[in-house]
Amino acid sequence: MRMDTVIMGGGLSGLVCGIALAKRGQRVAIVTTGQSTLLFNGGSMELLGCVDGKAVTSPVDAVAALPEEHPYRKIGAERIADLAGQAKSLLSDAGIQMEGTATANHWRVTPMGVAKPAWLTLKSHLRIDDLDKLPCKRLALMCVKGFFDEPNGMLANGLREMGFDVEMIEFTTDDITALRRSPSEMRASSLAKHLLSNSSLQRVADEINRHAGNADVVLLPNVLADEDSYETLQSMVNKPLRQVATLPPAVAGNRMQSLLRHYFQMLGGTYLMGDTAVGGTLDGARLVSITTAKLGDMPLKADEFVLATGSFISRGLVADYERVYEPILDLDVDADADREQWTRFGILEPQAYSRYGVKTDGDLRCIKQGKTIHNLRAIGSVLSGHDAIKMGDGTGVSLLTALAATQSILEK
Amino acid sequence: MWPELISFATLNALFMVTNEVYSTEYDVIIIGGGATGAGTARDCALRGLKVLLVERNDYSTGATGRNHGLMHSGARYAVTDGESASECISENMILRRIARHCVEETDGLFITLPEDDLGYQRTFVEACQRAGIRADVIDPAEARVLEPAVNPELTGAVRIPDASIDPFRLTVANLLDARLHGAETLNYHEVEGMIINQNRVEGVKLLNKRNGEHVEVRGHVVVNACGIWGQRIAEMAGVKISMFPARGALLIFGHRVNNMVINRCRKPANADILVPDDTVCVIGTTSDRIPIETVDDMRVTREEVDVLLREGVKIAPSLATTRIIRAYAGVRPLVASDDDPSGRSISRGIVCLDHAQRDGLEGLITITGGKMMTYRLMGEIATNAVCAKLGNTAPCVTATQPLPGSEEDAPSQSDMTKRYSFGQRAAIGRHGSLAARIEKDNDIDNALVCECEGVTVGEIKYAVNQLHVHNLVNLRRRTRVGMGTCQGKLCSCRAASLLGELNHDVRGAQEDLAAFLDERWKGMRPVAWGDTLREAQLTAAIYEGLCGLDMAVDRTGKEDVQ
Numbered sequence: 001m002r003m004d005t006v007i008m009g010g011g012l013s014g015l016v017c018g019i020a021l022a023k024r025g026q027r028v029a030i031v032t033t034g035q036s037t038l039l040f041n042g043g044s045m046e047l048l049g050c051v052d053g054k055a056v057t058s059p060v061d062a063v064a065a066l067p068e069e070h071p072y073r074k075i076g077a078e079r080i081a082d083l084a085g086q087a088k089s090l091l092s093d094a095g096i097q098m099e100g101t102a103t104a105n106h107w108r109v110t111p112m113g114v115a116k117p118a119w120l121t122l123k124s125h126l127r128i129d130d131l132d133k134l135p136c137k138r139l140a141l142m143c144v145k146g147f148f149d150e151p152n153g154m155l156a157n158g159l160r161e162m163g164f165d166v167e168m169i170e171f172t173t174d175d176i177t178a179l180r181r182s183p184s185e186m187r188a189s190s191l192a193k194h195l196l197s198n199s200s201l202q203r204v205a206d207e208i209n210r211h212a213g214n215a216d217v218v219l220l221p222n223v224l225a226d227e228d229s230y231e232t233l234q235s236m237v238n239k240p241l242r243q244v245a246t247l248p249p250a251v252a253g254n255r256m257q258s259l260l261r262h263y264f265q266m267l268g269g270t271y272l273m274g275d276t277a278v279g280g281t282l283d284g285a286r287l288v289s290i291t292t293a294k295l296g297d298m299p300l301k302a303d304e305f306v307l308a309t310g311s312f313i314s315r316g317l318v319a320d321y322e323r324v325y326e327p328i329l330d331l332d333v334d335a336d337a338d339r340e341q342w343t344r345f346g347i348l349e350p351q352a353y354s355r356y357g358v359k360t361d362g363d364l365r366c367i368k369q370g371k372t373i374h375n376l377r378a379i380g381s382v383l384s385g386h387d388a389i390k391m392g393d394g395t396g397v398s399l400l401t402a403l404a405a406t407q408s409i410l411e412k
Numbered sequence: 413m414w415p416e417l418i419s420f421a422t423l424n425a426l427f428m429v430t431n432e433v434y435s436t437e438y439d440v441i442i443i444g445g446g447a448t449g450a451g452t453a454r455d456c457a458l459r460g461l462k463v464l465l466v467e468r469n470d471y472s473t474g475a476t477g478r479n480h481g482l483m484h485s486g487a488r489y490a491v492t493d494g495e496s497a498s499e500c501i502s503e504n505m506i507l508r509r510i511a512r513h514c515v516e517e518t519d520g521l522f523i524t525l526p527e528d529d530l531g532y533q534r535t536f537v538e539a540c541q542r543a544g545i546r547a548d549v550i551d552p553a554e555a556r557v558l559e560p561a562v563n564p565e566l567t568g569a570v571r572i573p574d575a576s577i578d579p580f581r582l583t584v585a586n587l588l589d590a591r592l593h594g595a596e597t598l599n600y601h602e603v604e605g606m607i608i609n610q611n612r613v614e615g616v617k618l619l620n621k622r623n624g625e626h627v628e629v630r631g632h633v634v635v636n637a638c639g640i641w642g643q644r645i646a647e648m649a650g651v652k653i654s655m656f657p658a659r660g661a662l663l664i665f666g667h668r669v670n671n672m673v674i675n676r677c678r679k680p681a682n683a684d685i686l687v688p689d690d691t692v693c694v695i696g697t698t699s700d701r702i703p704i705e706t707v708d709d710m711r712v713t714r715e716e717v718d719v720l721l722r723e724g725v726k727i728a729p730s731l732a733t734t735r736i737i738r739a740y741a742g743v744r745p746l747v748a749s750d751d752d753p754s755g756r757s758i759s760r761g762i763v764c765l766d767h768a769q770r771d772g773l774e775g776l777i778t779i780t781g782g783k784m785m786t787y788r789l790m791g792e793i794a795t796n797a798v799c800a801k802l803g804n805t806a807p808c809v810t811a812t813q814p815l816p817g818s819e820e821d822a823p824s825q826s827d828m829t830k831r832y833s834f835g836q837r838a839a840i841g842r843h844g845s846l847a848a849r850i851e852k853d854n855d856i857d858n859a860l861v862c863e864c865e866g867v868t869v870g871e872i873k874y875a876v877n878q879l880h881v882h883n884l885v886n887l888r889r890r891t892r893v894g895m896g897t898c899q900g901k902l903c904s905c906r907a908a909s910l911l912g913e914l915n916h917d918v919r920g921a922q923e924d925l926a927a928f929l930d931e932r933w934k935g936m937r938p939v940a941w942g943d944t945l946r947e948a949q950l951t952a953a954i955y956e957g958l959c960g961l962d963m964a965v966d967r968t969g970k971e972d973v974q
Contacts, residue, residue: 040953112905112922114960146856148869149902151909157918158964180855184863247902248954312949319941321721340714343940343948347933348926348962353945354952389952 003029003270005409006290006302008277008328009316011036013380013398014308015260019090020406022267029270029300031277031292037313037381041253042245043222044108045091045098045399047084047119048072049392055117059396060084060102069334069385071397074362075404087399088120094263096256097123097227107131111151111245113158117392122252124230126219126242131162138165140215140239142208145172146180149188149247150221169211173203188246189254191223198232205236215239221246226255277309277328282368287376290328304409307331307358307366307378308402316382317356324356326382332359332367334384350390357384364405377405434629435596438464440798441616441631443603443645445469446476447579447784449637450586451791451810453595456798458813459806463595464629465587466618468602470886472583474639476784477889478710478742480662480696481689482673483507483515483575484785487522487547488680490539491532496761497543499786504573506788506811507582512818514582518688520574520673521555522547523566525726528678533568536677540572547572561670561728574673576689579784580889584879585815586787592816599880601627606634606649606776613649613767613775622882633798636778637790640707640745646778651771653778654748657707659741660697661716663724663939666735669693674727683723686731690892691864695724695731702743712739712938735943738935747781762786764793768801775801850874861910862903865892872907876914884908884928894932901951904928905959926965929955 005021007014010032018028048059048066056062063077072080084102091098098120100106105117107128121127128135139159143152156166172180175194179185195201204220212218222243224230234241245252265271272292280290281299289299309316309328317335318327319342324335335356336342342353357378359367364377380398381388388394440456442449445467453465467473486500508515524530533549540547548571555562555569562569587597600621607615607628615630636645643655668688676684687694698716717739725732747763763781767773779794792808799806850857850870857870875881875890884907888894894904904925912921929951936944955961 037953040950040958042958110958110960112959112961112964114964116960116963146859148859148861148906148909151905151912153909153912153918154922154964177855180859184860186859245958247905248958250958312946313953315946319945321941339941342945343937345711345934345937347930347948347951348956348965351948351952353940354949389956392957394957 003027003300003302005029005304005306006031006300007306007308008290009308009310009314009380009382010034010261010271010273011257011308011310011314011380011398012038012260012395013402014306015257015264016087016090016399017306017308017379017402017406018264018269019094019260019267020403021409022264022269024410027268029272029302030264031272031275031290031300033276033314034273035314036257037310038253038257039250040248041256041395042108042110042250043122043125043243043252044118045087045100045120045395046117046392047080047102047105047396047400049105049117050390056105056392058103059105059119067385071364071383071386071401072393074360074364075400079404080400083400083403084119084396086403090403091120095227095259099123099127109155109159109244111155111247113155113161115158115162119396122243124224124227124243125222125252126217126244128162134163136164136216138214138216139167139219140208140212140217141166141168141219142212142221143168143170144176144191144221144223145170146176147186147188147191147221147223149186150244151247155244167212167215171207171211173200173207175200175203187249188221188223188251189249192225192229192251195223196225196229201229201233202236205233208237208239208241212239217242219244222251225251280305280329282329282373285371285374287329287373303375304412305376306405306409307376307382308380309382311357311381311388312353314381317358319353324353326358329366329368329376331373331378332369333357334359350387354387354389355385357382359384363408364401377408379405434627435462435464436630438462438629438631439802440464440633440635441466441629442635442637443616444474444637444639444641445471445583445587445597445599446474446637446639447472447583447586447787448476448639448779448782448790448794449635450583450590451787452635452637452779452794453590453597453791454586454593455791455795455808455810457590457593457595458809459795459799459804461798461802461804463590464631465590465595465597466601466603466616467597467599468621470599470889471587471880472580472889474641475742475744476579476583476639476787478662478740479579479660479784480685480687480694481576481579482685482687482785483577484783485520485573485575486543486545487520487536487540487570487572487574488675488685490543490545491536492680493761494539494543496783497539497545499762499789500783501543501545501573503786503789504575507577508575510788510810510812510814510818511577511582511585512814514578514585514815514818516576516688518574518576518672520572520675521559521562522570522572522675522677523555523562523727524568524677525563526565526567528567528676530568532679533570533677537570540570545572559670559672559674561730562674563727563729568677570677574675576673576687578690581817582787582815584890585817588816597880600882603645603648608649608773611773613773632775633801634776635794635798636776636780637794639780640704640743642745642778642780643704649767649773649776651767651773651776653765653780655704655780656746656748657702657704658744658746659700659702660744661712661720661739661741662694662696663717663720663736664738664740664935665693665695665731666737666943667692669728669730669734676727683720684727686724686727692737695720695727707743710741711934712741714938716741717938736939737944738932739938740935745780762790762793764790764797766797861906862891862893864903865894867891867893867903867907869910872910873914876911881911882915883924884911885931887911888928894928901947901954904932905955922961922964925955926961929961
């Protein structure tokens with residue numbers, strides 16, 4: 001099988017890269033286990049949330065002050081605004097309607113009631129532009145009876161500290177009550193599956209309309225499967241309705257993953273799901289082909305390759321007893337040699353490992369034993385030099401490096 | 413249909429937590445809420461004494477909660493310490509009866525590897541027989557059938573009656589029974605000083621760590637059952653005990669590799685016991701003398717991890733590829749013999765000191781040395797000493813009277829599967845017949861909070877209302893929430909949220925959650941590579957990335973919760 005580009009990894013960055021290339025007529029294959037960290041995404045994208053522990057107001061302005069090894073600096077600070085715009089419209093093309101701008105962060109509200117800076121947030125989700133000028137005052141927080149993956153008390157408390165009046169309303173419907181009989185079924189994803197039909201949604205709407213009379217805005221945990229369900233329920237409810245992220249599995253993140261995948265496939269992309277790249281053949285400074293676990297002795301050949309395998313969570317990086325390494329090609333990584341340095345004592349402190357990743361040159365090209373591989377680029381969380389947790393730049397790096405790599409590939 | 417033993421009315425009266433109402437005078441005040449203190453409190457209460465037990469942290473935070481969870485047959489000590497071996501086998505047989513719900517009867521193997529001297533096996537078996545421990549030499553091939561995880565290169569095997577025991581559950585059962593018989597027990601109460609009057613200890617000065625209050629309570633006898641921290645307590649009374657802290661580190665693996673306890677058949681050395689505990693298994697221990705000043709620093713070092721892994725893989729090769737979920741360490745309270753001030757002659761056996769005879773100080777008894785395994789016997793010995801002082805002649809019944817939770821025969825496995833949900837079965841496993849008290853009448857109470865360990869909403873309510881649970885760390889010790897393979901990834905948030913509701917303190921619940929994650933991390937960090945590092949990153953993605961917990965709380969300069 002010969003492709004123009006083969007992408008290793010089918011999460012956010014791999015899919016966006018694949019979509020952008022396929023749109024320009026490339027033959028693209030994505031090799032993926034099928035798992036994605038979008039499963040932990042509560043419905044927002046972050047470009048740059050925090051620098052030196054302080055919330056960033058304008059990501060575009062703050063990029064210039066980042067250290068040189070940060071992926072945004074490699075892409076070029078001046079390109080960030082443009083790439084961010086492209087990313088937003090690509091997401092929209094895929095059916096993911098988000099609001100926000102790269103020049104001014106807004107606030108998303110987390111399941112624990114914390115306001116975190118965000119760049120884009122789904123239209124169906126709660127979003128606050130300015131904490132000093134709240135868009136409304138009275139919130140009705142609809143709490144699904146027996147659903148413990150939304151810490152409602154913490155959420156309500158956080159919203160009250162922001163200045164909202166919050167009324168917590170516990171409710172259930174026949175569908176939810178039936179689901180609750182199985183003790184392990186009360187997860188957001190199962191609820192979403194059982195709240196699809198108009199009649200199920202109508203029963204939820206009835207509860208909302210019965211109890212949320214005083215509210216300006218009604219909040220519901222993110223248990224609605226997709227935009228259609230949301231629109232349907234919104235049409236049945238006489239107040240503005242917004243969802244709030246839950247603990248994983250996150251319905252919104254899951255939905256984004258499947259929309260991107262469908263879009264990629266619709267554009268003619270090949271999505272090799274349930275497979276994983278295990279090695280590759282180099283010819284001097286070029287990668288000729290990669291081998292996968294399932295295709296065995298039938299290597300995947302391409303002109304260009306993209307590594308989008310993610311960080312430790314996704315096994316794009318592996319740490320063993322002795323070292324941190326990149327498991328497919330043993331590419332050079334930026335990581336401390338001494339195991340003691342990988343982590344710190346407090347779990348909420350910044351951890352060194354979260355900045356680890358593969359080394360790249362200015363064009364995001366990977367390096368092995370000091371030598372650049374000219375047709376292999378790394379994108380997303382497998383890159384070193386950024387910190388998704390403490391800097392709030394994970395999804396932004398995934399999206400923007402994917403588009404930057406796409407441009408490099410197409411310009412060749 | 414549940415094994416009902418005591419009526420709910422009685423229970424509610426007994427377990428309504430009526431803390432912090434201190435009586436003015438007790439027959440006996442026991443310091444230390446580990447297995448030994450709890451066992452002593454139970455024994456004293458059963459003999460009719462008015463008992464107060466105080467613990468500075470949570471129950472079983474010291475050596476009790478920091479060992480293998482091995483119910484020794486005594487075989488390990490047979491060659492080197494016949495007296496300890498005899499004590500172990502005798503207590504082993506007693507605990508199988510009185511603490512059935514804390515024990516899993518796994519049996520054990522002592523294996524000889526090619527690098528070991530097979531000749532030692534004979535010495536070992538003879539010593540076991542002398543101590544009264546059943547020891548059957550079996551063919552290595554049979555050992556491999558019995559325990560497929562064992563190193564296939566073994567050259568010899570002996571089967572002995574080791575078992576696995578849950579020390580947390582055991583301690584709680586003792587405390588519950590002590591309370592059922594009138595004892596008062598207070599956790600988070602630290603002894604700040606002794607009340608001494610003319611060569612007689614008359615009570616203790618306490619700090620209530622939850623509200624900062626200082627209290628004085630009086631007792632005719634004070635029992636120092638603080639393990640390694642007993643030296644400090646003795647100093648407060650102006651007497652000297654020379655303790656020799658021996659630190660042992662252990663590793664917990666992510667699933668249960670072995671079904672039998674596996675020991676090395678050689679002189680006791682580092683990392684030579686692998687114990688199956690519930691859903692996981694534990695290798696240990698190292699053994700290092702440490703300065704007494706460092707006994708509160710329980711962080712496991714890189715060197716300890718290296719030794720444990722190197723040796724553990726020899727016992728069960730599959731450990732090399734099994735995820736390690738935690739490293740932890742405990743300190744054995746070894747005591748220097750009184751007739752040897754140099755400290756060279758150290759006893760591993762039980763040491764009971766009557767400070768009246770030893771130091772001319774009335775009213776103080778120290779019970780130390782020993783092992784978790786012999787906690788009951790230590791309690792009996794200490795209680796005998798207390799009773800002798802008080803002129804109480806009631807006999808000890810702890811060797812025959814079952815602990816709460818072990819009174820009746822448990823339903824058979826097939827019965828259990830038919831009658832109870834996963835969560836209910838797990839709860840019966842943890843709480844024995846006390847599981848009857850867990851609310852289970854509606855689908856909310858049956859909802860699972862912790863999928864790995866099968867902890868339900870009802871069980872958490874039960875623990876909060878009746879088992880002295882104030883935070884997530886307490887809850888983990890009582891129910892195992894967050895102790896399974898996921899190490900509290902989602903269940904800790906669900907549980908924190910529930911605790912916040914039950915205690916009406918949401919902000920506190922967030923602080924508590926952060927402290928709990930930190931405490932879990934303390935055990936993960938020494939082994940943070942492979943899947944453990946992945947789990948750490950996943951936890952960060954959920955709690956920091958998705959939830960922003962790090963922005964909701966400030967952990968700088970916070971003390972560890974225990």
